Amino acid sequence: xxxxxxxxxxxxxxxxxxxxxxxxxxxxxxxxxxxxxxxxxxxxxxxxxxxxxxxxxxxxxxxxxxxxxxxxxxxxxxxxxxxxxxxxxxxxxxxxxxxxxxxxxxxxxxxxxxxxxxxxxxxxxxxxxxxxxxxxxxxxxxxxxxxxxxxxxxxxxxxxxxxxxxxxxxxxxxxxxxxxxxxxxxxxxxxxxxxxxxxxxxxxxxxxxxxxxxxxxxxxxxxxxxxxxxxxxxxxxxxxxxxxxxxxxxxxxxxxxxxxxxxxxxxxxxxxxxxxxx
Amino acid sequence: xxxxxxxxxxxxxxxxxxxxxxxxxxxxxxxxxxxxxxxxxxxxxxxxxxxxxxxxxxxxxxxxxxxxxxxxxxxxxxxxxxxxxxxxxxxxxxxxxxxxxxxxxxxxxxxxxxxxxxxxxxxxxxxxxxxxxxxxxxxxxxxxxxxxxxxxxxxxxxxxxxxxxxxxxxxxxxxxxxxxxxxxxxxxxxxxxxxxxxxxxxxxxxxxxxxxxxxxxxxxxxxxxxxxxxxxxxxxxxxxxxxxxxxxxxxxxxxxxxxxxxxxxxxxxxxxxxxxxxxxxxxxxxxxxxxxxxx
Amino acid sequence: xxxxxxxxxxxxxxxxxxxxxxxxxxxxxxxxxxxxxxxxxxxxxxxxxxxxxxxxxxxxxxxxxxxxxxxxxxxxxxxxxxxxxxxxxxxxxxxxxxxxxxxxxxxxxxxxxxxxxxxxxxxxxxxxxxxxxxxxxxxxxxxxxxxxxxxxxxxxxxxxxxxxxxxxxxxxxxxxxxxxxxxxxxxxxxxxxxxxxxxxxxxxxxxxxxxxxxxxxxxxxx
Numbered sequence: 001x002x003x004x005x006x007x008x009x010x011x012x013x014x015x016x017x018x019x020x021x022x023x024x025x026x027x028x029x030x031x032x033x034x035x036x037x038x039x040x041x042x043x044x045x046x047x048x049x050x051x052x053x054x055x056x057x058x059x060x061x062x063x064x065x066x067x068x069x070x071x072x073x074x075x076x077x078x079x080x081x082x083x084x085x086x087x088x089x090x091x092x093x094x095x096x097x098x099x100x101x102x103x104x105x106x107x108x109x110x111x112x113x114x115x116x117x118x119x120x121x122x123x124x125x126x127x128x129x130x131x132x133x134x135x136x137x138x139x140x141x142x143x144x145x146x147x148x149x150x151x152x153x154x155x156x157x158x159x160x161x162x163x164x165x166x167x168x169x170x171x172x173x174x175x176x177x178x179x180x181x182x183x184x185x186x187x188x189x190x191x192x193x194x195x196x197x198x199x200x201x202x203x204x205x206x207x208x209x210x211x212x213x214x215x216x217x218x219x220x221x222x223x224x225x226x227x228x229x230x231x232x233x234x235x236x237x238x239x240x241x242x243x244x245x246x247x248x249x250x251x252x253x254x255x256x257x258x259x260x261x262x263x264x265x266x267x268x269x270x271x272x273x274x275x276x277x278x
Numbered sequence: 279x280x281x282x283x284x285x286x287x288x289x290x291x292x293x294x295x296x297x298x299x300x301x302x303x304x305x306x307x308x309x310x311x312x313x314x315x316x317x318x319x320x321x322x323x324x325x326x327x328x329x330x331x332x333x334x335x336x337x338x339x340x341x342x343x344x345x346x347x348x349x350x351x352x353x354x355x356x357x358x359x360x361x362x363x364x365x366x367x368x369x370x371x372x373x374x375x376x377x378x379x380x381x382x383x384x385x386x387x388x389x390x391x392x393x394x395x396x397x398x399x400x401x402x403x404x405x406x407x408x409x410x411x412x413x414x415x416x417x418x419x420x421x422x423x424x425x426x427x428x429x430x431x432x433x434x435x436x437x438x439x440x441x442x443x444x445x446x447x448x449x450x451x452x453x454x455x456x457x458x459x460x461x462x463x464x465x466x467x468x469x470x471x472x473x474x475x476x477x478x479x480x481x482x483x484x485x486x487x488x489x490x491x492x493x494x495x496x497x498x499x500x501x502x503x504x505x506x507x508x509x510x511x512x513x514x515x516x517x518x519x520x521x522x523x524x525x526x527x528x529x530x531x532x533x534x535x536x537x538x539x540x541x542x543x544x545x546x547x548x549x550x551x552x553x554x555x556x557x558x559x560x561x562x563x564x565x566x567x568x569x570x571x572x573x
Numbered sequence: 574x575x576x577x578x579x580x581x582x583x584x585x586x587x588x589x590x591x592x593x594x595x596x597x598x599x600x601x602x603x604x605x606x607x608x609x610x611x612x613x614x615x616x617x618x619x620x621x622x623x624x625x626x627x628x629x630x631x632x633x634x635x636x637x638x639x640x641x642x643x644x645x646x647x648x649x650x651x652x653x654x655x656x657x658x659x660x661x662x663x664x665x666x667x668x669x670x671x672x673x674x675x676x677x678x679x680x681x682x683x684x685x686x687x688x689x690x691x692x693x694x695x696x697x698x699x700x701x702x703x704x705x706x707x708x709x710x711x712x713x714x715x716x717x718x719x720x721x722x723x724x725x726x727x728x729x730x731x732x733x734x735x736x737x738x739x740x741x742x743x744x745x746x747x748x749x750x751x752x753x754x755x756x757x758x759x760x761x762x763x764x765x766x767x768x769x770x771x772x773x774x775x776x777x778x779x780x781x782x783x784x785x786x787x788x789x790x791x792x793x794x795x
Contacts, residue, residue: 047511055512056336087498090413099412149660154496154744171660174744175644176495177507182515184648187320208326208514282696283714284615284706291615299618306622316650391777392770393735395749400766403756484632491634495742496753503637517644525637532632 040076042067043086043094043103043228047177050202050259051106059083061202063225065255066123066246067104070227073242074235092116095230102235103228106196109276119226120239123252125268125277127219128158129197131204133185134214139192142166142218148191149173151181158195162220178203186212196223201265215265222277240273317518327516330509331523337509345494345505346527352418352490352501356425357483363426364433369463371438386431395492398424402497417499424493425486432485436478440471477543484532484539491528502527577759578768586751587772593665593737593747594776597672598730604673605680606715612681613688615706623681630678635739639671643743646670661746668740672733679729687722688714692795720791727784731777748772 044063045052051061064083071081086094086105094100095117102120109119130150132139139148146167152159154174163170173190175181182203184190193200197215204213227243229235246252247270256267271277287295317323330337370382389397401420405411411419444467452466493499500508506520513520612623630638646652647667654670656663691714699713719726738749752769756762 047508049511053512054340054508056340084414085500087413089498090416093406094413097410097412099414149658171658172744173660173664176504176640176742177511179507179510179515180517180644183320183322183517183644187649187651189648189651203515206514281613281615282693282700283613283709285700287615295616298616302616302618302622313650320649322649387778388770388774391731391735391774391781393738393749393773395738395741396752396766396769396773399749399753399756400762403762403766407762488632488634488636491636492739492742495636495640495739503634503640518649521637521641521644525633525641528634528637529629529632533628536628536632 038076039080039082040071040074041082041084041100042071043084043091043100043105045087045105046085047179048106048199048202050205051199052104053202054085060259062124062198062255062259063104063106065251065259066227066243067102069246069251069255070102070104070239070242073245074238091228095228098230101229102239104225106199106223107226107228108196108223109226113228116231117228118231118233118236119228120236121226121243121273122224122271122276123227123243123246124198124225125271126196126198126223126225128161128194128221128223129200129218130192130194130216131185131200131213132192132216133188134212136191136214139216142216142220145170145192149189151175151184151190151193152195153178158221162194166220182209192216197265198223198225198260198267201260205260205265217266224271224276244273322518327514327519330513330516331519337513341505341509341512342502342523342527345500345502348418348499349487349490349494349501352421352425352493352499353483353487355418355422356429356486356490359422360426360429360433360486361479363430365437365468367430367434368437368441371434372441374459382434386434389427389431390435392428394424394428394489395496397427398493398497400424417493417497420497421490421493421499421501425489428489429482429486432482433479436475436482437471440475440478441467443474444470473546476546477539480535480539480542484535487532487535488528575764575768577755577761577765581751581755582746583748583751583768583772586746586748587776589665589745589747590734590737590772591776593668593672593740593745594730594734596669597676597733597737600669600673601676601680601729601733602726605677606684608677608681609684609688610710612685613710627678627681630675631682633675635671635675635736636742638675639668639739639742642667642671642674660744664740664743664745668737668743668745672736672740676729676733676736679732680726683722683725683729684715684718686725687718690721691717717793720793723784723788723791727781727788730784731781734777734780735773 044059044061044067046054046059048061052059052063053061068078068081072078084094084100086100086103088105091103091105091107092113095103104123106126107113107119108126109122113119130139130145138144142162143166145162146169148167149171150159150162151173152175154176159172159174163172173181173184178193178195178199181190181193185193193203197217197219200215203209204215227239229239243252246255252270256265260267285291314323367382367386370378371386373379373382398420401423402416404423405416405419441463448466448470449462452462457465490499490501491503494501494504498504502524506517506524510517510520608623608626611619612627614620643664647654647663653663654666656666695713695717696709699709704712737747740747741750741753744750748769752765755765759765
């Protein structure tokens with residue numbers, strides 16, 4: 001415990017030196033959620049087309065549409081939303097620290113995460129799947145992935161899952177981002193890109209890739225996308241209500257169609273709130 | 279221009295040179311042709327992939343500029359913190375007291391022999407575990423921590439050799455007129471050494487700038503290289519195009535810095551009438567690491 | 574206390590680091606010497622190429638070069654470097670290639686400054702004997718230049734050993750990647766870091782000391 005204190009102190013000194021010099025950069029204090037200033041901070045992904053992607057006109061994607069709708073129901077206009085990038089590894093900490101009010105960032109509900117944060121939803125049922133070339137007729141079942149060359153992002157568990165459970169002889173190429181896998185996939189240097197089908201559909205829907213890629217449709221896992229909130233937050237019930245309304249007034253269907261439409265993505269019907277498929 | 283390494287060229291040598299030139303040119307052209315035609319075959323030269331960078335400014339203002347800002351921020355912070363730290367360590371290594379000299383030497387040698395990436399990974403985990411730095415800032419802190427620890431020790435060596443490069447008479451003269459040790463260092467040695475060190479310090483800036491890219495590739499620090507990732511997500515996975523543009527920016531930036539360093543060096547060499555040497559970029563290993571060269 | 578090490582192949586990762594360093598060192602010594610020869614040679618085009626190469630490559634982050642080797646050279650241009658279908662082999666070789674391309678520009682500069690320390694009289698005398706450019710370089714100038722650039726070359730080698738960690742960016746299972754994996758899965762942050770730091774200290778410090786001693790030993794006394 002002593003050691004912890006010392007290192008904490010020394011790190012804090014360094015941190016202080018850093019902030020002292022870093023001031024004037026960007027104002028981070030807006031992160032504290034405040035009803036009085038009438039702002040809501042939402043965590044999304046910045047680099048996943050179809051779900052959460054930073055674009056020159058702002059942010060676009062299914063997660064963004066969901067979050068915007070929910071925020072509106074909570075009483076915020078679009079201008080009052082502040083978007084923050086929440087990388088997969090950072091999501092729980094961001095919620096626990098109150099950096100964001102809620103997170104909609106391909107956030108699967110799992111028991112481990114539920115110990116740390118609360119989830120509203122689920123709002124989408126996705127499955128781990130593979131993206132393959134449209135003319136590829138060799139990969140028809142998950143077993144065909146043996147000997148295949150897989151691509152995924154560094155630190156992702158989905159590719160490792162396939163290798164461990166289904167295709168021990170498969171090869172793995174990690175890259176910093178999914179888009180780095182696509183040229184190789186196009187050229188045949190890579191056979192399959194693997195992650196959640198929603199993310200894959202987002203890539204396949206981009207106009208440049210129309211007709212070039214298809215989804216394997218293997219449904220390897222169930223990924224229940226939820227909206228993460230701080231443990232014990234009263235936002236959970238309000239968000240659940242907003243999500244129900246979104247499904248009821250068909251905005252949900254529209255968001256799916258807008259973002260995944262071109263990929264022929266066979267989305268699951270809108271899940272019932274609290275219905276977590278394991 | 280004639281060189282001492284070969285004679286002025288006669289007709290036969292000239293013919294041979296022409297032959298070499300032609301062969302080399304053909305080889306280069308063949309390589310270039312292969313690269314371009316293969317890229318073209320694979321559809322990587324399609325205008326749609328490159329268009330965002332040449333028409334309109336949105337790609338620059340949305341992705342590249344914020345990334346570049348973070349790169350520069352990390353580099354500047356690292357220099358600003360590492361310089362005084364390095365100077366202190368460098369002077370400590372020259373101390374008369376063993377209990378100052380030895381620990382300083384150990385610190386310097388230790389951090390110089392560890393890869394900066396290892397220091398960054400360590401920093402990231404350290405901040406996550408023991409501090410409440412927000413996840414937004416953590417990668418920046420980790421990158422700066424790694425860069426500071428490593429570059430402070432490199433700068434310490436630059437400072438030390440800068441001071442050692444001054445003629446002995448400077449310190450002796452200063453002591454002869456009754457200055458104390460601290461005064462000798464502050465009034466006589468450091469001012470002269472700093473001018474001598476400037477080019478080496480600017481060159482070290484290039485190393486720092488290049489090393490920030492590690493943060494983008496491995497630590498999720500949203501700097502210039504990482505901006506290529508976000509960008510290629512939006513522009514239809516134009517990874518090759520994005521990385522090429524980013525590489526060109528790095529080259530331009532660092533080339534400007536390198537040229538500035540050698541201009542500074544030439545200018546200082548010319549202005550120099552009496553004391554010491556001017557430490558050039560090559561004297562201090564810019565591949566990073568390493569003991570300061572032949573001083 | 575060190576139980577967690579059993580679950581990880583530390584020795585294998587360190588061995589990969591060493592292999593990366595040794596192969597890249599040999600490669601960059603060869604390519605760097607050729608570049609230096611081009612830069613001091615009589616053919617203007619080669620001189621220009623050497624200068625341009627060094628100035629461009631030195632100013633790109635190694636991370637970008639290695640990512641390019643993987644994304645551009647391998648994934649797009651289809652170069653596998655004889656690695657067949659095996660990603661591990663291909664990535665390892667690509668990392669070596671990237672390290673060679675990068676490090677050789679520093680080797681070239683170290684050698685060039687070594688060439689500058691050879692007195693003019695040496696080359697002049699060699700020319701007076703009727704030796705050609707190739708012979709002057711091979712028989713007279715380079716042997717002396719190498720001897721006086723042992724220390725700068727040692728610095729480049731140390732930098733290279735540390736730079737092998739960048740191969741982690743394309744997933745080569747070397748020491749830094751293992752460190753990252755260990756830190757993500759285990760709690761002993763300080764212990765893990767100390768072990769990894771020790772590995773690099775052991776790899777780099779003796780290299781510097783031994784080559785520094787060799788450099789003094791072989792230096793041409795003038």
